[in-house]
Amino acid sequence: MPRLWRGFLFMDKDQLPRHVAIIMDGNGRWAKARGMSRTQGHLEGVKRVEEIIKTARDIGIKFLTIYAFSTENWSRPQDEVSMIMRTFISVLGQKAKELSKKGVRIHFIGRRQGVPKDVLKAMDEAAGITMASTTMTLNIAFNYGARSEIIDAVKSIAHQVGEGKLKTDEIDEKVISSHLYTKGQPDPDLLIRTSGEERISNFLLWQLSYAELYFTEKCWPEFNEEEFFKALGIYAQRERRWGGVKV
Numbered sequence: 596m597p598r599l600w601r602g603f604l605f606m607d608k609d610q611l612p613r614h615v616a617i618i619m620d621g622n623g624r625w626a627k628a629r630g631m632s633r634t635q636g637h638l639e640g641v642k643r644v645e646e647i648i649k650t651a652r653d654i655g656i657k658f659l660t661i662y663a664f665s666t667e668n669w670s671r672p673q674d675e676v677s678m679i680m681r682t683f684i685s686v687l688g689q690k691a692k693e694l695s696k697k698g699v700r701i702h703f704i705g706r707r708q709g710v711p712k713d714v715l716k717a718m719d720e721a722a723g724i725t726m727a728s729t730t731m732t733l734n735i736a737f738n739y740g741a742r743s744e745i746i747d748a749v750k751s752i753a754h755q756v757g758e759g760k761l762k763t764d765e766i767d768e769k770v771i772s773s774h775l776y777t778k779g780q781p782d783p784d785l786l787i788r789t790s791g792e793e794r795i796s797n798f799l800l801w802q803l804s805y806a807e808l809y810f811t812e813k814c815w816p817e818f819n820e821e822e823f824f825k826a827l828g829i830y831a832q833r834e835r836r837w838g839g840v841k842v
Contacts, residue, residue: 610831612784614658615651616806618798619644621790621814634678639816641686650820652699652731658780659733662798666706666740683737684717691721698730704776705739706747734777741800748774777802785830787823789815807833 619640626636644661651659663683669676687701694701701721710718718737751774755761761770772778782802786795791812795803809826811818 608655611655611827612807612830613656614660614781614783614785615656616660616662616783616786616799616803617647618662618786618788618792618796619815619818620788620792622816624790625814625816633675636816637679637682641682643815643818645690646820647818647823648694648699648733649697650823652697657731658783659731660704660736660777660783660799661734662736662739662796664705664737664739665797666738666743667797669709669738680711680714684714687717687721691724694733695725695728698728699725700728700732701725702732702734703737704734704744705737706743707738710738732780734780736798739776739798741795741797744776745801747776771801775801782806784835785809785826787811787818787826789813789818805835807835 622636622640623633624636625639626633648659664679668679691701701724703718703722707715748771752761752766752770756763756766772782777799782804783799783806785808786799786803786806787809788794789811791810793810807830809829811822811826813822
């Protein structure tokens with residue numbers, strides 16, 4: 596039976612996506628439209644991250660993956676990159692213990708090479724603090740690119756073949772998935788992208804093969820709990836067939 600949640604008529608729990616992935620786009624555009632700095636846009640975006648994590652955890656979503664910083668984002672103006680790094684370190688330090696108490700495990704996906712040492716330290720500390728949490732896994736894609744992820748998976752598989760631990764005819768989808776950054780996790784059921792852009796942008800290319808896609812004109816700082824429920828409601832109405840036909 597549908598249930599009421601904070602004023603929203605919500606779907607049955609079995610209609611919830613188990614894994615939601617989000618491309619959080621539009622912080623800068625939102626700020627510019629309001630005569631604010633890009634820094635203010637990013638800080639407002641952090642508030643939405645906190646809100647969506649809490650909501651996802653409270654309603655029973657088991658995996659949430661957010662695209663925090665891509666391998667391409669290093670090309671942004673240096674002052675903006677530096678601000679993002681400082682904010683990232685600060686937020687992780689402030690929120691890790693709180694998330695741990697709420698049962699949220701932080702897991703980072705992406706390459707560590709090229710990430711500043713102070714950022715890596717903050718990431719490792721946050722992951723360690725929340726390691727034992729089991730209510731929800733929060734994947735933070737940082738210095739992440741899906742093509743890089745696939746390359747790393749191929750290299751790892753090739754290394755196993757070279758050592759005689761794996762035969763080439765044993766390589767299948769399960770083997771490839773087990774060498775991705777998200778190994779051991781279900782693929783996303785739903786991808787949400789904000790700010791009106793309708794593309795994947797090198798995000799979870801393998802894992803999103805059968806995900807439902809939801810695009811909204813709202814910029815990330817506007818994507819509050821109400822908007823999240825709209826996306827989940829649309830998802831609940833979709834018929835997922837995974838390439839098959841309805842019987």
